[in-house]
Amino acid sequence: PLQEKPFLSNEEIMRYSRQLLVPQFGVKGQQQLCRTSVLVVGCGGLGCPLAQYLAAAGVGRLGLLDYDEVELGNLHRQVLHGEDRKGKPKALSAAASLKRLNSAVDYVPYHMQLTPENALQLVQQYPCMDIIADCSDNVPTRYLVNDACVLAGKPLVSASALRMEGQLTVYNYCGGPCYRCLYPVPPPPETVTNCSDGGVLGVVPGIMGCFQALEILKIASGQEPGYRQQLLMFDAQEARFRTIKLRPRQAGCSVCGENPSVRALQDYEKFCGSAATDKCRRLCLL
Amino acid sequence: PLQEKPFLSNEEIMRYSRQLLVPQFGVKGQQQLCRTSVLVVGCGGLGCPLAQYLAAAGVGRLGLLDYDEVELGNLHRQVLHGEDRKGKPKALSAAASLKRLNSAVDYVPYHMQLTPENALQLVQQYPCMDIIADCSDNVPTRYLVNDACVLAGKPLVSASALRMEGQLTVYNYCGGPCYRCLYPVPPPPETVTNCSDGGVLGVVPGIMGCFQALEILKIASGQEPGYRQQLLMFDAQEARFRTIKLRPRQAGCSVCGENPSVRALQDYEKFCGSAATDKCRRLCLL
Amino acid sequence: MAAPISLHLEFGGGAELLFDGVKNHHVTLPSQSEPWNMKQLLLWIKGNLLKERPELFIQGDTVRPGILVLINDADWELMGEMDYRLQHQDNVVFISTLHGG
Amino acid sequence: MAAPISLHLEFGGGAELLFDGVKNHHVTLPSQSEPWNMKQLLLWIKGNLLKERPELFIQGDTVRPGILVLINDADWELMGEMDYRLQHQDNVVFISTLHGG
Ligand SMILES: [Zn+2]
Ligand SMILES: [Zn+2]
Numbered sequence: 001p002l003q004e005k006p007f008l009s010n011e012e013i014m015r016y017s018r019q020l021l022v023p024q025f026g027v028k029g030q031q032q033l034c035r036t037s038v039l040v041v042g043c044g045g046l047g048c049p050l051a052q053y054l055a056a057a058g059v060g061r062l063g064l065l066d067y068d069e070v071e072l073g074n075l076h077r078q079v080l081h082g083e084d085r086k087g088k089p090k091a092l093s094a095a096a097s098l099k100r101l102n103s104a105v106d107y108v109p110y111h112m113q114l115t116p117e118n119a120l121q122l123v124q125q126y127p128c129m130d131i132i133a134d135c136s137d138n139v140p141t142r143y144l145v146n147d148a149c150v151l152a153g154k155p156l157v158s159a160s161a162l163r164m165e166g167q168l169t170v171y172n173y174c175g176g177p178c179y180r181c182l183y184p185v186p187p188p189p190e191t192v193t194n195c196s197d198g199g200v201l202g203v204v205p206g207i208m209g210c211f212q213a214l215e216i217l218k219i220a221s222g223q224e225p226g227y228r229q230q231l232l233m234f235d236a237q238e239a240r241f242r243t244i245k246l247r248p249r250q251a252g253c254s255v256c257g258e259n260p261s262v263r264a265l266q267d268y269e270k271f272c273g274s275a276a277t278d279k280c281r282r283l284c285l286l
Numbered sequence: 287p288l289q290e291k292p293f294l295s296n297e298e299i300m301r302y303s304r305q306l307l308v309p310q311f312g313v314k315g316q317q318q319l320c321r322t323s324v325l326v327v328g329c330g331g332l333g334c335p336l337a338q339y340l341a342a343a344g345v346g347r348l349g350l351l352d353y354d355e356v357e358l359g360n361l362h363r364q365v366l367h368g369e370d371r372k373g374k375p376k377a378l379s380a381a382a383s384l385k386r387l388n389s390a391v392d393y394v395p396y397h398m399q400l401t402p403e404n405a406l407q408l409v410q411q412y413p414c415m416d417i418i419a420d421c422s423d424n425v426p427t428r429y430l431v432n433d434a435c436v437l438a439g440k441p442l443v444s445a446s447a448l449r450m451e452g453q454l455t456v457y458n459y460c461g462g463p464c465y466r467c468l469y470p471v472p473p474p475p476e477t478v479t480n481c482s483d484g485g486v487l488g489v490v491p492g493i494m495g496c497f498q499a500l501e502i503l504k505i506a507s508g509q510e511p512g513y514r515q516q517l518l519m520f521d522a523q524e525a526r527f528r529t530i531k532l533r534p535r536q537a538g539c540s541v542c543g544e545n546p547s548v549r550a551l552q553d554y555e556k557f558c559g560s561a562a563t564d565k566c567r568r569l570c571l572l
Numbered sequence: 573m574a575a576p577i578s579l580h581l582e583f584g585g586g587a588e589l590l591f592d593g594v595k596n597h598h599v600t601l602p603s604q605s606e607p608w609n610m611k612q613l614l615l616w617i618k619g620n621l622l623k624e625r626p627e628l629f630i631q632g633d634t635v636r637p638g639i640l641v642l643i644n645d646a647d648w649e650l651m652g653e654m655d656y657r658l659q660h661q662d663n664v665v666f667i668s669t670l671h672g673g
Numbered sequence: 674m675a676a677p678i679s680l681h682l683e684f685g686g687g688a689e690l691l692f693d694g695v696k697n698h699h700v701t702l703p704s705q706s707e708p709w710n711m712k713q714l715l716l717w718i719k720g721n722l723l724k725e726r727p728e729l730f731i732q733g734d735t736v737r738p739g740i741l742v743l744i745n746d747a748d749w750e751l752m753g754e755m756d757y758r759l760q761h762q763d764n765v766v767f768i769s770t771l772h773g774g
Contacts, residue, residue, distance in 0.1 A: 014358045021485025022449050024523055046774040049335070049496075052365050053489040072300045075387060079338050082386035100368035101361060137774040160771035163308050165686055167771050182748075183770060187739025191729050193687055195773035199307025203339040203503065205774060207496045210335075213489045214522055226525020231741070231748075233768065235685065236500055237310055239512020241527040244743050247750040278773065332673040423673040446670035451585055453670050468647075469669065473638025477628050479586055481672035491673060517640070517647075519667065521584065530642050533649040564672065 002035045002060040002106075012104075016058055029221030030058065036220040039063035039122065039129040041114055041145050043090040045077035045195070045205030046159050046212065047135035052080060053213040055098040059220070061106040061127055062098070066090040067113035077202030113276065114141060116265035119148040131216050134158035135209065137194060137278040139186055140268035144276070146171060146179035147265055150256045157215045157225075159208040162198050164236040166208035169227055169246070170215055172256065176229035180262075181250040186272040194278035204236050288321045288346040288392075298390075302344055315507030316344065322506040325349035325408065325415040327400055327431055329376040331363035331481070331491030332445050332498065333421035338366060339499040341384040345506070347392040347413055348384070352376040353399040363488030399562065400427060402551035405434040417502050420444035421495065423480060423564040425472055426554035430562070432457060432465035433551055436542045443501045443511075445494040448484050450522040452494035455513055455532070456501055458542065462515035466548075467536040472558040480564035490522050574607045576600050577660040581617070585668035587639060590629050591621055601658070610641075611654040613664065629666075640667045675708045677701050678761045682718070686769035688740060691730050692722055702759070711742070712755040714765070730767075741768045 008016070008030060019025050038059055040047045043066040051062055070078070070085040070093055078090070085093040091109035098107060108127060112118070114136075123129050132154050134145045142158070149156040155173040159166065172178045211232065215225045226232075231244040255262040269276055294302070294316060305311050324345055326333045329352040337348055356364070356371040356379055364376070371379040377395035384393060394413060398404070400422075409415050418440050420431045428444070435442040441459040445452065458464045497518065501511045512518075517530040541548040555562055581597040588595045601608050601616060611633065618626050628636065634654065635641055641648040642665040643656060658664075682698040689696045702709050702717060712734065719727050729737065735755065736742055742749040743766040744757060759765075 011358070016362055017359045018481055018485045019362055019487050021483075022487050024450055025485075025487055042774050044774050049492070053492050056362050056365055056488050058362070072297070073303045076302055076305055076342050076344070079342055079387060083389055084386065100370065101365060103369055135774050137772065139772050142772060160773055162687065162771045162773040164310055165771060167686070167768075182741065183739065185738035187770065188729075188732075188737065191737065191739055191769070192772060195304055197307075198687070198773070199304045199311075200773055201305050201308050201311055201500075201503065202342050203496050203499045206335070206339050207493060207500070210489050210493045210496055214487075214493070214525075217487065217489060223523070232525075233685070237509070239500075239518075239529075242746065243525075245747045245751065247748045328673050330673050421673050423671065425671050428671060446672055448586065448670045448672040451670060453585070453667075468640065469638060471637035473669065474628075474636065477636065477638060477668070478671060484586070484672070486672055519584065528645065531646045531650065533647045 004035055024223060025221055032222060033220045034058055034060050037061035037127055037129045038131045038133060038216055040133045040135055041065050042135035042137060043094040044135060044137060045161060046209040048078045048080040049206050049209035050133055050135060050213045051094055051098060053210060054216060055102045055105050057217060059105060063108045063110060063129055064091045064094045065110040065114060077205055114144060116144060119144055119265055120152060123148050123152045123154060131219055132156050133212055133216060138276050139192055139274055140272045140276040142179060143271060144268045147255050147262055150178050155219055157212050159212045161200055161205040161208050162193060162195060164201050164204055166204050166234040168208055168211050168232040170225045173228050175249055177247055177249050178253060178256040180255050181253045189274040196278050201236060290321055310509060311507055318508055319344055319506045320346050323347035323413055323415045324417045324419060324502055326419045326421055327351050328421035328423060329380040330423060331447060332495040334364045334366040335492050335495035336419055336421060336499045337380055337384060339496060340502060341388045341391050343503060345391060347394060349394045349396060349415055350377045350380045351396040351400060363491055400430060402430060405430055405551055406438060409434050409438045409440055417505055418442050419498055419502060424562050425478055425560055426558045426562040428465060430554045433541050433548055436464050441505055443498050445498045447486055447491040447494050448479060448481060450487050450490055452490050452520040454494055454497050454518040456511045459514045461535055463533055463535050464539060464542040466541050467539045475560040482564050573603055573605055576603045577608060577658060580663045582665040585670055587666050587668040592623060608658040610656045613658060638669045640669060674704055674706060677704045678709060678759060681764045683766040686771055688767050688769040709759040711757045714759060739770050741770060
């Protein structure tokens with residue numbers, strides 16, 4: 001965690017006054033949030049609203065990771081970017097927009113792909129991250145982020161969206177399952193639909209990213225998150241939410257179980273049979 | 287409605303490609319959205335995310351109304367503004383930020399208070415608005431917006447937030463109730479808590495504003511909204527959603543009933559016994 | 573004689589602040605000669621749960637303006653309002669309308 | 674003989690596309706000598722509801738990786754998975770995991 005500040009400054013009291021008034025958050029919650037570092041994996045449809053509300057609320061440090069550049073087709077949902085950012089790295093574009101909103105946050109943009117070689121270092125070493133947000137868009141990255149969080153002992157707040165549906169779970173937190181506990185075997189590549197293929201209504205990842213931010217704010221401020229060992233399913237077409245009770249941490253899990261076979265990060269593209277991007281999947285399968 | 291365009295341009299197809307792929311939305315939904323005008327009453331914690339996702343999705347015209355100027359204490363939830371906008375009118379600040387995201391939308395900022403004198407004109411006359419979003423922060427404005435929508439025959443997508451709770455309903459739409467059907471008598475002023483007094487966690491109006499945007503996108507694109515004659519209650523502390531079945535339009539309602547006594551806009555500050563702002567309430571009561 | 577009935581009462585939107593900030597109350601209404609209805613429940617709440625300033629919750633013989641009453645996830649207007657006859661295990665919610673944004 | 678049972682089956686997250694895009698199915702399983710369990714339900718779905726490409730839903734004798742099965746709003750792992758004995762009016766959901774963002 002970042003260095004503790006014993007008092008909030010006058011400027012902080014002014015800026016955060018409305019959330020300092022919320023009994024469940026308060027001065028203590030604000031002080032804890034100001035000391036929290038969050039790594040956002042993916043600055044797209046989920047990462048944009050998530051980073052926006054964490055920055056506005058005054059998180060201490062925000063790592064913003066994305067290997068991609070802004071395209072026109074992103075702007076219907078990736079609301080931190082803009083028309084003048086076309087071709088610019090998303091990580092830098094997101095940091096620049098957030099800085100306008102709250103310059104007191106320490107933004108650390110990473111214009112790179114998360115890989116088995118760099119993931120643990122990014123999560124564990126300087127600057128050490130307290131909570132990881134999976135806002136990625138492909139299967140290999142979701143397994144990679146999960147395994148890195150388990151090996152580093154970090155909570156993982158994960159969401160996803162497609163068409164008019166969204167899902168959210170807090171993994172690897174207080175006895176709850178990890179991603180592999182639920183999904184020990186990756187889905188066959190031909191069954192996976194990405195936003196590039198299947199489309200997505202932009203406000204659906206908007207809603208899911210805001211939820212992820214809420215779960216992170218609760219963990220950071222010492223409240224119990226809502227979706228540990230639970231799955232939130234959102235169906236925007238039926239305007240329906242559903243909360244599902246999930247299995248606990250599995251003793252036989254290959255990464256978080258009692259005798260894990262995965263003790264270091266591996267080759268996730270090979271494991272999943274697909275590339276760590278939502279773009280060239282079909283290409284790569286040829 | 288705005289003028290119909292028979293075809294989407296190549297740029298529009300590129301920009302909106304991911305939502306054009308969504309079967310429930312598609313090309314027809316996009317064309318209808320491009321012809322839709324939405325008036326956003328209040329560019330604060332609800333209005334910012336709502337306007338952001340409507341602009342990103344390509345709404346035709348966005349009226350942005352707020353009498354207020356940006357303050358530091360707004361920025362924890364009013365994510366369209368920024369530090370360099372302090373003291374600037376919120377309506378203009380919002381329009382400037384949205385223009386960066388999607389310059390094809392026609393933004394109409396109104397730096398003024400909504401009053402019984404100007405409300406009907408704003409809703410009905412040029413530029414005529416198809417859907418109204420109540421993102422306001424006080425009781426008199428909520429009655430005023432409701433009555434203007436009933437008199438002008440416009441659907442009203444209304445949300446509110448306080449502390450860690452949010453509420454949302456679509457009023458005055460397809461046989462559903464109006465605000466007065468549910469609340470014929472205003473609450474006693476001493477029972478009303480505003481965000482200035484009670485505080486609010488910023489991401490809570492974030493989530494509610496995104497929902498409002500979703501309901502508007504559904505109405506604009508010809509889908510059935512989820513919350514006509516229904517109330518969405520969101521409790522962020524318990525991470526719980528609840529959908530409540532509401533009464534239908536009431537025959538005895540004083541504005542939308544069979545023999546309405548309210549046939550023109552009235553003095554809502556007097557009717558409610560409080561000022562149309564979330565700031566000086568206590569002052570005004572002295 | 574009607575048997576005692578158990579209810580789940582919930583308060584939200586700020587109405588819980590009149591009940592020591594407690595949102596969920598599991599209560600048992602005693603046996604009485606007539607079946608319990610909403611009108612009697614309101615009186616029971618006033619006499620047994622409300623700690624202070626009852627006028628912020630009840631005015632006259634009904635809930636004050638700005639509080640919505642829900643019976644088993646439906647607006648009480650659909651259920652008969654004050655005359656609704658309470659059933660064992662009913663869920664009754666009193667939710668204060670929010671106005672902030 | 675076990676009596677026929679009615680179930681509410683739901684498919685989501687894209688799994689509905691294997692069932693003509695229909696998310697909700699109310700089905701009645703016929704009377705048979707043994708009580709119905711999940712293993713038999715999967716075979717019944719394969720034989721009666723699945724229109725094409727069954728391998729995108731069932732692999733071997735269980736659901737394919739990436740589909741989560743929920744029985745009455747709980748992960749089927751908590752309910753006994755394939756051996757869970759179905760009850761009349763049970764709600765069974767098959768939800769495809771989403772990966773987009
Ligand atoms: Zn595990
Ligand atoms: Zn009415």
